[in-house]
Structure formats: structure tokens, C-alpha cells
Amino acid sequence: MKTRPFLALFVSPAALAALALVAALAAILQFAFRAFVPGSMEPGGLTLANFAALLRPLYADVFLQTVAICLMTALATLIVAYPLAYAIVRSRSIALKSFLLITALTPMFLGEVVRTYSWIIVLGNSGFINSILLAIGVVNRPVQLMFTTFGVVVALVHVTLPVMVIMLAAALSHVDLDYEKAATSLGAGPVRAFLTVTLPLSMPGIVAGVTTAFAWTFSAFATPQMIGGGRVPMVSTLIYQLGFSSFNFPFAAALSVTGLALTVAVLALAKAALAPLERLGAH
């Protein structure tokens, strides 16, 4: 008896897609160990020079700065996203729930260019924030927000928010309301019930959200490129610059490989460090 009808038909296209992805990643790995021949797209012989170059302070600094920006963004996004996720899950009005959900999700589907462009108009020297500050006389010269780390982080929080809200809301929706009621009936105030029951139970979502936010921020390109304008270099902008301005694809590949290894390491580390916390939320 055939117990798995159409198995090959269902799985082989997916296997083909997976193969393409693995081949693409293997191509990067292979390029990372090849020498750069200036003026040619073809790489030279095998070498470790690309990885040695990564240790130069210029590039090491970009890596450190990128990690710092990713951490700041992930934590800020968590703080901003939590109340919204909570409201989406707990709101009793269906209309309000839908409004909040669509508001939270639309930015994700707009793509990075539209979102980042909007932030240029908000943060620019003659943009929204500076016009208001100048009009009410708080400052008499525009505050520099574009091309600063602050500006990049603000826009990145906006970019990362939807995915964080989804992950937090998914976790919060699985928190059994009875636990909270039990805590309240035993005399806990709402703050205490939240801090000792709901927050720990939503920990899996927090862990998933923060690590995904980190990965997404690391992956962001349009935002640091357009808001940072080259003055807030991140790994992504450096890779693009190396690939398309210097055509140094082997070095760009080495940076990508290192970046990917870093992402995997951070995800694994976060998972391990937060495992005891995550067990709190297991039920």
C-alpha cells in the first residue's frame, strides 16, 4: 500500500530550490578564498588574504559598529513593539485589533526603499522634525539627524518593528489568561501579575523577536546606505561598495561569509544564553 502518495512530486521542487540556495552560498564560500585580480571579474588562485584583510582596524571597526547598531536596534525594537503586540492580542474590539495589526504589518510589505525614503523626509535638515523644532524655537539651527548613527537606528527600529510585533504577538497569544487571573485572585496587582506571569511566559517570543531583529538589522542595506550616506558604514554597505565600486568580489564574499558566521554565532549564543529564560515560558 502506498502510504505517502505524491511524495516525490511534492518534495523534489523544494529540494531543487534548496539546492540552488546551497549552490549560491557555496559559490560565495569558494570566492572568499580566491585572490582578487584588479580589473578582472575572474578571481585568481587560492588565498587566505581576504580574511587577513578583515583584521585590519578599518574593517574590524565596521564589524564592531555593525554589531553595536544591531544590538541597539533589537533592544529598542523590543521596547517599542511589546505594548503594540500586547494590545493586538488583548484588545477586545475586533476593529481596533484589525487596525493595529494592519498598521503594524503594512511597513513590512512596503519594502526598505519606500520606508527609508520617508525617514529621509522626517530626519532631513529641512525635514519634519527640524521644521518643528525650528518653528517652536527649541533650536535655531537644524539638528543633524541624517548621516548619524541615531538616525540610522531610528529608521532601523521602524524597519524591524513588524517582525518583532508578529513574534511577540504569537507568543502572547499562547499565554493562558487563566494564569493571570489566578495571580490576580491571589492578590497580585496588575503590574505584579504582568511582571511575574505574563512577561516570563512571553519569553520565547522575546528571545525569537530579539534574535530575528538582530539578523534583520544585520541584513539591512537600504537604510544604512540612504540614511547613513556612507558616514555610518555597516557590513552590508561595505560589501556593496566592494562589489560594485571596486569589483573586489572575493573580498566582498569573505565579508559575507564572516557576516553569516557572525549571525549564526549570535543566534546560537542568544539561544544558549536565554535557554533558562525560555524554559520559564515552556508550558
Next chain:
Amino acid sequence: MRRPLSHRLLGLAGRLAVALVVAFILLPAVVVTLSAFNDKAIMSFPPTGYSLRWFARAFSYKDFATGFRNGLIITAFASTLALLVGTGFAFALDRYSFRGKRTLEAILVSPLVIPHFTIGLGFLILAAQIQAARTFALVIATHVVLVLPFVMRSVYVSLRNLDARLEQAAASLGARPGRALVTVTLPLLLPGLVSGWLFAAILSFNEFTASLFVTAQATQTLPVAMYNYVREYADPTLAALSVVYIVVTATLLTIANRFLGLGKVLNVEHAR
């Protein structure tokens, strides 16, 4: 029983926090809308007069028209292919156990955490190695890999919520597996399939970073054309185009929510 004052203050603070977050999310959309109707060529705020000239320019700019057409071609192929591949795999994932199942799943969802520039660079190098220049096929293949996790997720959730007994009933009434699949399972899955396809289409159409790596002048998509425009001009044409984008995307999502229930698809409804 009236709630104590401290509780009511707390509720008020919570509402205020949510309102502030919503304001933060909507701020750029509001600002970009206001500046899209600005009549001056310099991007400044607040607008001094109003005009529709930037909308006219956005719709007549040649690169945007080409990018839009390319985007439609790429999106149509990529999201449909991803739907076929993703639906089959989600079905196998839910119903069958087979060798390499977890490995294959892990590889296919990995684009969620692998930077798009890495995937774009990888496909670019791969295409160069197998002598396939920057063609539509390359862009489509890249997009399929990128949107597949979203389709898989959407279909998988619908499969989970499906009552398997309906299929068993069809089988016990004599329907062969193929017939049960087409007449029972697929119709029941339709909302999941439609929302999966819609997510994939929107994400593919708006994908930027990987596209920047794998597109050439002839295959340039709309977001890439928009990025190139910002680097050359500082007028509000892009603001006008952004407004069109925001309105279309929000409308599509509202429709999707109305008919398919985004909350269910994304698993954020309260489990009762």
C-alpha cells in the same frame, strides 16, 4: 466594582504607549504624503503650496514604468512558482516523514535570517560561474528562494487547521488520493494558498537588497529604479510614488485581512 485609581491610571498609560507606537509607525507615511503634494522641487517641510505635479512625473518617468513592468513579470513568476513549490513541501512536511525532512526545512526557511545581500551576492556569483548572465531567470530564482519561507508558513498553518477527517471521509467513500486532494484538501486550503501567494507577491515586488545585486539595467525592478532615482534627484517624485505604494499595500492587506484573517495566518489570534 470600580477598579482602583491606580489600575485605571495604568490602563491609561498602556493606551498612551500604544498610541505613541502607532504614531511612530505612521509618522513617516503621513510626512511623505504631505510632501508628495508639495509644489516646490526642493524637499522641505511644511509644504508652502499644493500640486499634483510629482504624481504626474512619477507616472511618466520612464525607468519607473520599465521597473514596474519588470517587477510584474518577476513577481508573477516568482510568487506562483513559490506557491507551487511551497504548497507541495508544506503538505509533505505536515503529512509525511521522509529522510532529510528537517534538513530540507531548515535550508528552505534559512533566507529568513540570511542577509539578503548575501543571497543576492551568492546568486550573482553563481550565475557568473555557470555563464548565465543577469537574466530574468536569475532574478526570479532569487525571489523564489526569498519568499518561499512565507508561502510555506502560510500554507503549513492552514494545513494544521484543516480537519484531516474530511479527507478520510472522502477516502472511505472511495476517492483515490489524487481525487481527495483536488476535491477536498485544495478547496479547504484555498484561503491559505491565496494569502501565501499574496504575501509572496507583495514581498517579491518590493524586494530591494538582493534585487540590487542580481538585476541589470534591463531587468531592473521598481524598488531598484526608485533607489537609483534618489541618488540622482532630490525632488518629491519619490514621495508621490511612495504614497501610491502605501495606499496599494494597505488596501491589499486590508482585503487579505477581511477575507483570510491575517491574525490566523500569522498565528497571533488568542488560542481559546
